[in-house]
Amino acid sequence: MEVKEPKCVKCGKPVRKKEQEYCTACKNPKELPYERGISLWVHKPPVSESIYRFKYHNCRLYADAYAKECARRFKGQIKKWNIQLIVPVPMYDKKRRRRGYNQAQVLAEKLGEELTIPVDSESVARVLPTTPQKLKGRQDRRKNLKDAFRMKKVLNGIENVLVVDDIYTTGATVEKVAECLKKAGAKHIWFFTISIGQDF
Numbered sequence: 001m002e003v004k005e006p007k008c009v010k011c012g013k014p015v016r017k018k019e020q021e022y023c024t025a026c027k028n029p030k031e032l033p034y035e036r037g038i039s040l041w042v043h044k045p046p047v048s049e050s051i052y053r054f055k056y057h058n059c060r061l062y063a064d065a066y067a068k069e070c071a072r073r074f075k076g077q078i079k080k081w082n083i084q085l086i087v088p089v090p091m092y093d094k095k096r097r098r099r100g101y102n103q104a105q106v107l108a109e110k111l112g113e114e115l116t117i118p119v120d121s122e123s124v125a126r127v128l129p130t131t132p133q134k135l136k137g138r139q140d141r142r143k144n145l146k147d148a149f150r151m152k153k154v155l156n157g158i159e160n161v162l163v164v165d166d167i168y169t170t171g172a173t174v175e176k177v178a179e180c181l182k183k184a185g186a187k188h189i190w191f192f193t194i195s196i197g198q199d200f
């Protein structure tokens with residue numbers, strides 16, 4: 001299911017009523033370190049099953065279709081944002097070695113090809129392993145992710161960055177990565193995810 005109106009004007013999460021400008025998580029939008037987000041679909045079957053296979057069953061080729069769909073629907077939008085760099089949400093090294101790949105990186109690389117925008121998978125590092133986030137609330141997730149990411153270098157002259165991840169739920173991960181990028185000199189951060197949860 002494509003993400004349709006009404007949706008949060010900040011993160012793009014579907015909201016129940018059209019009078020609602022922001023979702024519950026974005027009620028203080030000025031405090032959020034990113035500009036806006038876009039996602040292809042609502043996180044429900046069959047999309048959630050597709051992403052599961054993409055993540056855990058080595059279906060890396062799916063990235064092609066996701067990237068093409070992103071380009072088809074959002075290329076104009078992304079162009080307007082003047083994105084100079086695409087940065088995937090990094091994975092803890094040990095975890096990546098176990099899984100064999102970081103699905104966000106695979107997606108980012110395909111997207112970079114589609115949009116002809118450079119991809120940087122090295123500058124942000126995940127320096128702490130994080131416990132599975134599924135069971136935690138928003139505040140716990142934020143605490144859990146505090147100091148989980150670190151910049152390995154300064155982003156010379158890069159102002160506009162698109163952060164890429166597979167799923168957007170509470171937004172805690174994107175927020176932490178965006179904070180890191182800003183500390184490294186980026187001015188404006190947007191994000192793209194394959195799917196997004198609903199605010200109801």
Ligand SMILES: [Zn+2]
Pocket residue numbers: 008009010011012013022023024025026
């Ligand atoms: Zn929102």
